[in-house]
Structures are given as structure tokens and as C-alpha cells.
Amino acid sequence: MELIQSIQQLRRISLNTEFKGLTISALSFILFPYLIRLVDHTAAAIDPGVLSGILLSIASVLFFQATTWWIIKAIWPVFALYSREQFADNFRRLRNRDKVLIYLGFYFALLYAFIKVLAQLI
Numbered sequence: 001m002e003l004i005q006s007i008q009q010l011r012r013i014s015l016n017t018e019f020k021g022l023t024i025s026a027l028s029f030i031l032f033p034y035l036i037r038l039v040d041h042t043a044a045a046i047d048p049g050v051l052s053g054i055l056l057s058i059a060s061v062l063f064f065q066a067t068t069w070w071i072i073k074a075i076w077p078v079f080a081l082y083s084r085e086q087f088a089d090n091f092r093r094l095r096n097r098d099k100v101l102i103y104l105g106f107y108f109a110l111l112y113a114f115i116k117v118l119a120q121l122i
Helices: 002-012 016-039 050-075 077-085 087-092 096-121
Strands: none
Touching: 016 050, 050 077, 050 096, 077 087
């Protein structure tokens, strides 16, 4: 019964964080050509320079983070609830070797996915 009540509470949570991330990334992608032309009037709409690469990376990270968390909360509400409330306690109880393996595995998987997505965008 407690699990059902926690799932119902999770569904009532608004998606403000995800919508803010998606909005910021979309606005930064749309407004960037105009902002870059204020700095450098010879810049193209999508300039392959350093500034557009940084902005595109930030926008893609925000978009990736917002959409994945949104999908997790929609498809697996129990997992989202677990990750917010119980994951930290369970992770602290692991051995140091296991913590490092989980952390590095997760980091490299995200880094690989991010590089692949960014390579497709650029």
C-alpha cells in the first residue's frame, strides 16, 4: 500500500525542472546566432568555432539530462522515487571498490553517449 501511495505522490510532482532545462537549451540554441553576431559580426549562424561548440555542448547536456529524467519519471516512477530517497544510503553502504566501479562505469557510459550524440549534432 505504501508503494502505491508513493507512486501516486510521484505522479503529482510537476516537471518544472525538466521543462526549465528544455526551455533553456532550446532558447540558447535559437538565440545563439544573434548573440554571436554581437561579439563577432562575421560569424555564421552556426559557427564551427569554440564559442558555438561550448554552447552546443551545454545545450545538449541540458537537453539530455532533462529528457532522460523525464522519461525515467514517466516510465519507471518507482525507480525515480528510489533514486531520490534511498539510493544515497544504499550507495554509502557499498565497499569502496564497488563505489569506484559503479561511478566510473556510469561516468564512462554517459560520456560515451554524450560524445556520440554531440558527434551526430556537429
